[in-house]
Amino acid sequence: MPPKADKGKEGETKGGAARFGRVRNSLRMGIVGLPNVGKSSLFNLLTEQPLMGLSRHARDASRASDAEPVEPSDTGEHGGGVLIPFSVEWEAKLWATRDDPDARQAFLDGSSGVVSAMPKMVVQGFKELNLGYFFTAGETEVRCWTIQKGTLAPQAAGVIHTDFERGFIKAEVVAYEDFRALATGRGMGEVKAAGKYRQEGKSYVVEDGDIIHFQFNVTTSAKK
Structure with missing residues (x-):
């Protein structure tokens, strides 16, 4: 159960912050089991998870003067962590302009330099969750895939399809920043000419933003 909210004068959570309690702050618990089977490791996992808080502004944050100060110490009593201030009302207004570039730009121009907090949240x-990502690109679409940090190329391929991991041969990789700096079109010709298109094997650790084409081969066993 989360800890009880600290109510302010207006009945809101202190500082307008959403509070996220850890197990150790709100629950007494014990783990029973045989010796040396990982009880301590499990308990540490349950009580030491990363923490991120979102602090909602009570007023429209479309004007810089409306931004209420948020003290980082607001999360300290629950073990610390990052607190990101944002305005639901402002974000909703920005989202409403998503299909109209001109209206979106006009809204941002009138927001006194305020920018969306959504990218920072992501x-x-x-x-906090120790996640990474990579891209695959084809003739008709570009996809972004989520993985755990430290994932090797075959396991990253398996996120797309288990056959990719089972029959993994190699990964053809280009870093996103290299592609952005060198490519003037949709092809990889300029990237290859600059020596930035490389082949990686099973021990390659996928980096954030890698654009990857997986080579694989899966043979089907003959039915008896």
């Missing part, structure tokens, strides 16, 4: 969320 980036910080990935960091």
Whole structure:
């Protein structure tokens, strides 16, 4: 159960922050089992998870003067962590302009330099959960795939399809920043000419933003 909210004068959670308690702060528990089977490791896993908090502004944050200060110590009593301030109302208004580039730009121009907190939420969320990502690209679509940090190329291929991992041969890789700097079209010709298109094997650790083409071969056993 989460800890009870600290109510302010107006009945809101202190600082407008959503509180996320850890197990050790709100629950007494014990783990029973044989010696040396990982009880301590399990308990540490349950009580030391990463923490990220979101602090909702009570007012429209479309004007810089409306941004209420948020103290990082607001999360300290629950073990610390990152606290990201944002305005639901402002984000909703920005989202409503997603299909109209001109209206979106006009809204941002009138927001006194305020920018969306969504990218920061995503980036910080990935960091706290130890997640990474890579891209695959074809003639008709580009896909982004989520993996755990430290994932090897065959296991990353398995996120797409188990056959990719089972029959893994190699990964043809280019870093996103290299592609962005060198490619003037959709092809990889310029990237290859610059020596930035490389082949990696089973021990390659996939990096954030890698654009990967997996080579694999799966043979079907003959039915008896």
